Amino acid sequence: MNKPIIALDFPSKTEVERFLAHFDEPLYLKVGMELYFQEGPDLVRYIKSLGHSVFLDLKLHDIPNTVESAMRGLAKLGVDLVNVHAAGGLEMMKAAKRGLAESDTKLIAVTQLTSTSEEQMHSDQLIPVSLEGSVLHYANLAKQAGLDGVVCSVLEAKAIGAACGEEFLRVTPGIRPADVSADDQKRVATPEQARQNGSTHIVVGRAITKSEKPAQSYQYIKEEWSDAE
Ligand SMILES: O=C(O)c1cc(=O)[nH]c(=O)n1[C@@H]1O[C@H](COP(=O)(O)O)[C@@H](O)[C@H]1O
Numbered sequence: 292m293n294k295p296i297i298a299l300d301f302p303s304k305t306e307v308e309r310f311l312a313h314f315d316e317p318l319y320l321k322v323g324m325e326l327y328f329q330e331g332p333d334l335v336r337y338i339k340s341l342g343h344s345v346f347l348d349l350k351l352h353d354i355p356n357t358v359e360s361a362m363r364g365l366a367k368l369g370v371d372l373v374n375v376h377a378a379g380g381l382e383m384m385k386a387a388k389r390g391l392a393e394s395d396t397k398l399i400a401v402t403q404l405t406s407t408s409e410e411q412m413h414s415d416q417l418i419p420v421s422l423e424g425s426v427l428h429y430a431n432l433a434k435q436a437g438l439d440g441v442v443c444s445v446l447e448a449k450a451i452g453a454a455c456g457e458e459f460l461r462v463t464p465g466i467r468p469a470d471v472s473a474d475d476q477k478r479v480a481t482p483e484q485a486r487q488n489g490s491t492h493i494v495v496g497r498a499i500t501k502s503e504k505p506a507q508s509y510q511y512i513k514e515e516w517s518d519a520e
Contacts, residue, residue: 292486293491293492294318295319295482295494295495295509295512295513296319296493297318297319297320297321297495297499298321298464298494298496298497299321299323300326301326301500302325302326303326303329304337307326307338310500310505311341313505314505314509317342317344319343319345319492320338320343320344321345321346321347322334322335322347324350327347327349335370336368339369339370344371345368345371346370346372346374347365347368347372348373348374349365350375350376351373351374351376351379352376352378352383353383354383355386358375358383359386359387359390362386362387362391362398363390365390366394369394369395369396371397372397373391373396373399374401377400377429377432377433381432381436384398384400384432384436384437385437397439397440398438399433399441400429400442401442402429402442402447403422403425403426403429405443405444405465405477406475406477408422408477408478409422422478423446426441426447426450426451427450427451430447430451430459431454434456434459439459441455441459441462442463443463444478444480445463445465445466445478445484445485445488445493446480446488447461448485449489452489461489461490461491463485463490463494464476464494465477465478465480466479466481466482466493466494467481468482468498468508468512468515469481471498483516486516493516495509495512
């Protein structure tokens with residue numbers, strides 16, 4: 292079972308160091324916009340130098356040429372996983388993949404953010420199908436573009452596995468242990484539900500980073516994710 296990916300949603304390297312001091316094992320860490328826009332590529336190199344795996348979550352969404360060039364730059368960082376927004380379209384996703392051609396970095400596409408409900412999707416995006424229909428459409432498009440998988444919620448992971456194949460990654464944020472608040476997330480699930488629904492990876496932020504005992508919260512989540520039957 293893949294390690295839970297911990298979202299390092301911190302404003303500075305100092306806070307990352309303070310957080311990582313709780314752990315003495317190799318982790319799978321996600322660097323997102325909050326941290327990257329403050330600390331840049333050096334922070335990513337630093338985390339890699341500590342022996343951790345890195346998901347660089349910058350959610351690129353621009354014209355194909357810009358995304359391809361940006362990906363060519365990110366490829367040099369040697370991260371394990373990067374993402375784009377599937378809403379950027381088939382051509383943009385193909386361009387992103389071309390930008391990574393010389394690297395081993397895997398590429399996934401965000402379908403519908405886990406903070407989006409079906410009602411919001413209808414009113415904000417004017418997409419007149421079900422939320423699962425929209426997520427499946429984006430997953431199929433990502434597959435067609437040659438991507439390695441998608442970011443989706445646990446609620447759509449099973450249908451994507453059936454449609455796109457079990458090898459196709461289903462990276463699922465919006466993970467909340469039963470006793471933790473959903474915050475701004477709308478499509479949430481527990482680590483156990485993620486496992487049962489065929490997520491290949493779970494992404495967990497606040498349930499670990501805001502915990503008074505981060506290492507203990509991580510262990511509980513890891514056990515529920517890997518052992519629940
Ligand atoms: O691409 C992502 O990682 C992502 C996509 C998505 O649909 N929803 C989502 O929450 N995320 C990220 O996953 C993390 C979830 O954090 P928590 O809600 O604190 O567990 C955040 O860093 C989000 O940026």
